[in-house]
Amino acid sequence: MxxxxxxxxxxxxxxxxxxxxxxxxxxxxxxxxxxxxxxxxxxxxxxxxxxxxxxxxxxxxxxxxxxxxxxxxxxxxxxxxxxxxxxxxxxxxxxxxxxxxxxxxxxxxxxxxxxxxxxxxxxxxxxxxxxxxxxxxxGLMAKELVKVNENWNVLTCVKEMRAQAENVTRVHSIYVVDDEGKLKGRLSLKDLLTTSTKANIKDVYIPKVDYVNVNERPDEVARIMTKYDLEAIPVIDEIGRLVGRITIDDIVDVIREEAEKDYQLAAGISQDVEADDSIWQLTRARLPWLFIGMMGGIGAASIINVYEGAFVKFPILLAFIPLMQATAGNVGVQSSAIVVQGLANDTIKKGEILGRLGKELLLGLVNGVALAAIFILISHFGFNTTYMVSFTIGIALVTVVVNAAVIGTFIPIFLHKRGIDPAIATGPFITTSNDVLGILIYFTIAKHILNF
CATH class of the missing domain: 1.25.60.10 (MgtE N-terminal domain-like)
Structure with a gap:
């Protein structure tokens, strides 16, 4: 078609x-x-x-x-x-x-x-x-499902299933409950078809079944269903009674909405908005992060102002301020994006945090040294800087990259442990903090090596 x-x-x-x-x-x-x-x-x-x-x-x-x-x-x-x-x-x-x-x-x-x-x-x-x-x-679940009692025989089960299936658009699973409505397991259609009609359901059902509690967060439900490739998952209440099921179409919506929210947070938009929202709604969503970015810029300007005397003796230092800020921001966003993705997919476990920090530190060191080596060649021959100045800026660049990698790794993990969406770390928050720290590191190292 x-x-x-x-x-x-x-x-x-x-x-x-x-x-x-x-x-x-x-x-x-x-x-x-x-x-x-x-x-x-x-x-x-x-x-x-x-x-x-x-x-x-x-x-x-x-x-x-x-x-x-x-x-x-x-x-x-x-x-x-x-x-x-x-x-x-x-x-x-x-x-x-x-x-x-x-x-x-x-x-x-x-x-x-x-x-x-x-x-x-x-x-x-x-x-x-x-x-x-x-x-x-x-809030996600639907009441439509097919459930059978463990004390029924197969013949009674089939009759009840036919009646219940009339109200169910798609039968993903057959759930088994006890007399109190508590979830006991699931029933295989193959076992149902190949078992004597006089057999009891309790003798053929599968006790192992994935489920979630009514109070579970949607993102956690999405994680479980994605991990185990489930088309539907039963939902139980506080005492274990089967009260509904969540199907994959609802979870796709959750995943999409979560991705949209994380994308907006990463872009520095503090609440869910769309292109056709009012000017006031769009302003409220964007202005807080723009203000943080402005304050970061003022902080960086204040640091530069402190070291203004250096520009008289080494004016070339001023030319490479954008390099430090851009590199720090990019490295921080790269590191935080990988960590946020790992936290969302549950691939970063609790005991792996120190290992992750160490890995990012080493990766930052390798990338920083590689960038510094390239920079020293370009700056010396392209900007006619002395070897001492090029070496100083190179050392600062390595330090800035390592620092940005560590911050980009640590902040999402810290936010996650505090129950705050770590996606907030991948946007202006990381970029601004690394911009300011990058400038501070740059001039601190330059001062100690060049003695201005």
Whole structure:
């Protein structure tokens, strides 16, 4: 099948059809279009046109479309729908997606929408999910799953599974519980098919099963599922009862959001923003780090001012200040990026911290010596500096590189141990600190060797 491509011509045609109320033509054009592509289309339409499509198209498609929309677009569309219309969309969704949408509604409308849901069991499950923090496994999980009792025989198990599977979009696993609903293990479909119908489930189920607690952090759930290549993972409450499951599609969203957040932190943006946010929101996100960068620049300028007498005797030192700052910043960001990645992937263990510091120190030393050797040749022949001045700047360069490597390694680990996202260390924080320290090291070494 040829992938759908949204073009300006297609958008203009849909808008014209909506304006002319050509409902049959619109329905025909979008009949074979995937709901994710319909969402992309709606993101590019104005509020009125998008709302018209939601009300026109089949609820089964539009309910899934709502989950794919940009948050601000979805909020605007929901604001144009009645409680009954919203409930109609939620009736078609899994409980986790329905709970996410209800959680975005104004408080005064939540109860009204829930009361309009046709399936009371579905409504009860959604209300149950709403009590969990959105930044927890409980806030990610869905109630739809297939579970069987360890005391059933195989025949009873198959009958119950058929009934439960009607409400489950995709059956990843069959979970086994006891009479109190506590998770005991999982059931292999192969074992179920090859075992006597009179056999008890407790004699054939697999007791080993990966699971997470409702209070587990989403990033930890993502780590576990990624590590063990799981398509779904069961969620238990504080006393071990099976209360839901998290599927891989939800974890992909978590991984994407975490990557976006880390990228913004690394770029010096202190909160989650998008390109179409207001000037005020973008300013609030960027200004704190810009201020830190400015203070770092003032600190570096103050150090340079202290050593201004050196420029009379050795003016060439001034020319290589950008070299020290750029090299320190680059090395620090490289080291911290590797460490942050290791912490995120859990490849840096608690006992390996000193080893990691030692490795980065040695790596900084090797890189620093290599850069210094190249610099000495270039500076002597390209800038006509004396060997003593070139050697001095080379020594400073090695020291700056080693220092930047150690700082770039230590700060993310320190932040991680304090429960702070270490991604914050990979951007302006590391660059600014290494800029200032690099200048201080540069002039301190130059002063002692050149005696100015």
């Amino acid at each position: 040829t992938p759908f491509k949204l073009t300006e011509e297609f958008i203009a045609e849909i808008e014209q059809l909506i304006d002319n109320r050509q409902d049959a033509s619109i329905t025909s054009m979008l009949a074979e279009v995937h709901y994710a592509d319909v969402a992309e289309l709606m993101n590019d339409l104005d509020e009125d046109h998008a709302t018209y499509l939601i009300k026109l198209l089949d609820t089964e498609k539009t309910s899934e479309t709502l989950t794919e929309l940009d948050e601000d677009v979805r909020e605007a569309i929901l604001g144009n729908l009645s409680a009954k219309e919203i409930a109609g969309e939620l009736n078609e969704l899994d409980t986790d997606d329905a709970a996410d949408i209800i959680g975005e509604l104004p408080k005064g409308m939540v109860q009204e929408v829930i009361s309009e849901l046709e399936d009371r069991e579905h409504a009860k499950d959604i209300v149950d999910l709403l009590r969990y923090d959105e930044n927890s496994a409980g």
